[in-house]
Amino acid sequence: MIQNIQNTEGKLMLLSLNFSSDVPIYMQIRNQIVVAISTGTLEPGERLPTIRNLALETGINTMTVNKAYQLLKQEGYITTDRRNGAMVNGTFHDTKTLSQKSMDYLKVVISEARLTGISEEEFNHICHIMYSEGNMNDG
Amino acid sequence: MIQNIQNTEGKLMLLSLNFSSDVPIYMQIRNQIVVAISTGTLEPGERLPTIRNLALETGINTMTVNKAYQLLKQEGYITTDRRNGAMVNGTFHDTKTLSQKSMDYLKVVISEARLTGISEEEFNHICHIMYSEGNMNDG
Amino acid sequence: MIQNIQNTEGKLMLLSLNFSSDVPIYMQIRNQIVVAISTGTLEPGERLPTIRNLALETGINTMTVNKAYQLLKQEGYITTDRRNGAMVNGTFHDTKTLSQKSMDYLKVVISEARLTGISEEEFNHICHIMYSEGNMNDG
Amino acid sequence: MIQNIQNTEGKLMLLSLNFSSDVPIYMQIRNQIVVAISTGTLEPGERLPTIRNLALETGINTMTVNKAYQLLKQEGYITTDRRNGAMVNGTFHDTKTLSQKSMDYLKVVISEARLTGISEEEFNHICHIMYSEGNMNDG
DNA sequence: GTGGTCTAGACCACC
DNA sequence: GTGGTCTAGACCACC
Numbered sequence: 001m002i003q004n005i006q007n008t009e010g011k012l013m014l015l016s017l018n019f020s021s022d023v024p025i026y027m028q029i030r031n032q033i034v035v036a037i038s039t040g041t042l043e044p045g046e047r048l049p050t051i052r053n054l055a056l057e058t059g060i061n062t063m064t065v066n067k068a069y070q071l072l073k074q075e076g077y078i079t080t081d082r083r084n085g086a087m088v089n090g091t092f093h094d095t096k097t098l099s100q101k102s103m104d105y106l107k108v109v110i111s112e113a114r115l116t117g118i119s120e121e122e123f124n125h126i127c128h129i130m131y132s133e134g135n136m137n138d139g
Numbered sequence: 140m141i142q143n144i145q146n147t148e149g150k151l152m153l154l155s156l157n158f159s160s161d162v163p164i165y166m167q168i169r170n171q172i173v174v175a176i177s178t179g180t181l182e183p184g185e186r187l188p189t190i191r192n193l194a195l196e197t198g199i200n201t202m203t204v205n206k207a208y209q210l211l212k213q214e215g216y217i218t219t220d221r222r223n224g225a226m227v228n229g230t231f232h233d234t235k236t237l238s239q240k241s242m243d244y245l246k247v248v249i250s251e252a253r254l255t256g257i258s259e260e261e262f263n264h265i266c267h268i269m270y271s272e273g274n275m276n277d278g
Numbered sequence: 279m280i281q282n283i284q285n286t287e288g289k290l291m292l293l294s295l296n297f298s299s300d301v302p303i304y305m306q307i308r309n310q311i312v313v314a315i316s317t318g319t320l321e322p323g324e325r326l327p328t329i330r331n332l333a334l335e336t337g338i339n340t341m342t343v344n345k346a347y348q349l350l351k352q353e354g355y356i357t358t359d360r361r362n363g364a365m366v367n368g369t370f371h372d373t374k375t376l377s378q379k380s381m382d383y384l385k386v387v388i389s390e391a392r393l394t395g396i397s398e399e400e401f402n403h404i405c406h407i408m409y410s411e412g413n414m415n416d417g
Numbered sequence: 418m419i420q421n422i423q424n425t426e427g428k429l430m431l432l433s434l435n436f437s438s439d440v441p442i443y444m445q446i447r448n449q450i451v452v453a454i455s456t457g458t459l460e461p462g463e464r465l466p467t468i469r470n471l472a473l474e475t476g477i478n479t480m481t482v483n484k485a486y487q488l489l490k491q492e493g494y495i496t497t498d499r500r501n502g503a504m505v506n507g508t509f510h511d512t513k514t515l516s517q518k519s520m521d522y523l524k525v526v527i528s529e530a531r532l533t534g535i536s537e538e539e540f541n542h543i544c545h546i547m548y549s550e551g552n553m554n555d556g
Numbered sequence: 557g558t559g560g561t562c563t564a565g566a567c568c569a570c571c
Numbered sequence: 572g573t574g575g576t577c578t579a580g581a582c583c584a585c586c
Contacts, residue, residue, distance in 0.1 A: 020357035022575085024570060031247045038250035061571055077254075094256030098265070102248045108170045109241045109248075110269045111177030115216075117233030120270045124263050126237070130249045131259045161569085163576060190559065200578050205560075213352075218437035221558045221585050300584085302561060309525045316528030329574065339563050344575075355532075360570050360573045372534030376543070380526045386448045387519045387526070388547045389455035393494075395511030398548045402541050404515070408527045409537045439560085441585060478586055 017058060025060055029068035037077055037088055039133045048078065048086040156197060164199060168207035176216060176227055178272045187217065187225040295336060303338060307346035315355055315366055317411045326356065326364040434475060442477055446485035454494055454505055456550045465495060465503040 017028055036042040048054075051069060055062040069086050072078045076093065080086045098106070113123050156167055175181040187193075190208060194201040208225050211217045215232065219225045237245070252262050295306055314320040326332075329347060333340040347364050350356045354371065358364045376384070391401050434445055453459040465471075468486060472479040486503050489495045493510065497503045515523070530540050 019359035019361065020351065026570080031243070034254070035246055035250045038253045064571065067570090092254045092256070096256045096261065098248070098252055098255070098257070102251050103265075104170075105244045106248050106265070107174055107269055109237070109245050110266060111174045112241055113237055114177045114270065115173070115231050116237070117231070117235045118237070120267065122235070123266060123270070126242075126245070127249060127262060127266065128259065130246055131253065131262070165576080189557080191557085200580095201559095202561095202579095203577060206576090208559085212437065219559060220436035221560090222436065224558060304561080309521075312532070313524055313528045316531045328572080330572085339565095340574095341564095341576095342562060345561090347574085358574060360575090363573060370532050370534070374534045374539070376526070376530055376533070376535070380529050381543075382448070383522045384526050384543070385452055385547055387515070387523050388544060389452045390519050391515055392455045392548065393451070393509045394515070395509070395513045396515070398545065400513070401544060401548070404520075404523070405527060405540060405544065406537065408524055409531065409540070443585085481586065484585090 015054075015058060017060070026064050026067040026071065029054075029065065030071050033068070033072060034077060042088050044088055044090040046088045047084060048088065050085050154193075154197060156199070165203050165206040165210065168193075168199075168204065169210050172207070172211060173216060181227050183227050183229040185227045186223060187227065189224045293332075293336060295338070304342050304345040304349065307332075307338075307343065308349050311346070311350060312355060320366050322366050322368040324366045325362060326366065328363045432471075432475060434477070443481050443484040443488065446471075446482065447488050450485070450489060451494060459505050461505050461507040463505045464501060465505065467502050 015029070015032060017025060019025065021028065023031075033042065033048070042048070048069070049057075051062050051065045054060075055065045058065075069078065069080060073080055073086075076089060078086050078088055110123065118126075154168070154171060156164060158164065160167065162170075172181065172187070181187070187208070188196070190201050190204045193199070194204045197204075208217065208219060212219050212225075215228060217225050217227055249262065257265075293307070293310060295303060297303065299306065301309075311320065311326070320326070326347075327335070329340050329343045332338070333343045336343075347356065347358060351358050351364075354367060356364050356366055388401065396404075432446070432449060434442060436442065438445065440448075450459065450465070459465070465486070466474075468479055468482045471477075472482045475482075486495065486497065490497055490503075493506060495503050495505055527540065535543075
């Protein structure tokens with residue numbers, strides 16, 4: 001299911017939820033918001049949709065949205081306060097380190113890539129496209 | 140928990156299971172066997188530990204191991220028969236395509252990488268190291 | 279054993295299980311649900327009985343029902359999620375291709391038909407009756 | 418695995434065994450011999466390979482081949498005697514009836530066909546091709 | 557000995 | 572309440 005979601009300024013945000021996926025809904029929300037922040041679809045300081053709105057428009061429970069926002073807050077991607085709701089963080093730690101979880105996932109993805117005959121150059125190309133998506137909103 | 144597992148020829152195989160992870164145990168087994176096949180730790184035609192043995196030595200239930208093997212079989216990584224047990228497939232389809240799931244994971248990993256200040260060159264370097272691991276057994 | 283099963287809306291569904299068959303129970307369930315979807319007994323979007331209910335009313339274990347549902351899900355016949363349980367898919371890929379397995383079965387069935395003296399016309403007639411069952415709910 | 422098998426007169430017979438299939442080996446042998454008889458590849462009165470030979474050339478246990486032959490004998494497809502080994506039956510009962518098992522399989526196959534968008538005419542065409550294979554050796 | 561199936565029952569995250 | 576996972580243990584056909 002693909003949903004058009006508006007943030008508090010009325011800007012559109014695409015949210016694609018798959019209810020029969022083994023990835024929990026709250027994690028799908030979290031992932032897509034991380035991607036949106038990284039690609040610039042969500043800019044530093046920008047307000048996220050309110051929990052209530054996001055829940056209402058996607059038809060999911062507010063608890064589920066809340067769980068996603070809590071996770072994002074805990075990971076440092078967003079801040080929440082009572083007056084302004086949720087907001088994209090302006091600065092991120094330049095730790096230049098991938099989490100162990102991401103490293104594990106990456107290893108499995110690369111393993112699958114190799115086994116289907118994708119060369120390192122071709123894999124770099126796929127990564128390049130994904131990396132570049134983050135620069136579209138920069139120029 | 141890290142376990143040394145012997146395949147049917149007595150060769151050692153490292154299996155690291157995290158029982159408190161949100162990744163199901165059968166999926167952890169599946170993932171690590173995919174990585175092992177890709178890196179050459181498990182060679183084409185090589186026999187995997189029997190379901191019973193793997194279960195016994197890791198302390199996991201045979202049903203759980205069975206589930207992992209069924210998944211690997213269904214994905215085309217291994218074949219199973221009652222004569223020889225489980226066996227790494229000799230040939231893989233060079234489809235050169237990543238599954239949607241892998242694409243999604245990769246996108247999230249790359250998003251996290253960007254946000255921690257990892258440049259595309261640095262990310263390529265991480266990938267290069269992982270890609271190269273599979274070539275150690277080639278020379 | 280023939281069981282009357284109710285789906286979540288209370289609609290009756292016939293399920294006939296043969297415990298002494300060489301066809302595994304989960305496969306019998308899978309097969310009969312595929313037939314039910316194809317004939318329109320189960321309609322697109324319709325909810326299947328919950329795993330628990332189906333297990334309870336048939337006296338089968340939940341794991342066995344779960345296996346059948348997992349298979350149906352993987353084959354694209356149904357979707358499952360924790361909110362709505364299992365649900366018949368609304369759209370199916372018009373691939374117009376039979377699986378190798380179905381081709382093999384069909385070949386054996388046709389071979390048996392020929393050897394018992396059933397002509398191609400007579401065989402087409404049997405198929406016609408089975409094909410037509412799916413159109414009863416259309417008119 | 419595809420094996421060229423010689424019958425007792427030296428005639429070649431193609432046998433394709435899939436050891437990781439969920440269809441037991443003895444049933445695969447049985448099925449393929451039924452198809453071979455039906456298509457005329459094996460003619461009435463023709464001798465089958467000896468159990469020992471078939472086992473030797475395919476690498477399967479003689480018990481497995483024996484099981485297949487016993488089943489074929491019991492179903493009336495072949496006769497066995499101590500001097501001549503196994504032999505294709507000359508006459509088959511023109512019962513013009515499909516077994517319940519075959520009816521069940523056919524129903525599932527047709528259900529799958531409908532759901533992938535195969536029309537009755539297209540299905541008849543597939544059947545026609547399979548039916549026709551049995552007439553190639555007739556002319 | 558091997559994988560495959562099934563049970564009874566528990567527990568879990570998710571919604 | 573829902574599906575999903577896991578266990579301990581039994582039994583099975585197949586090879």
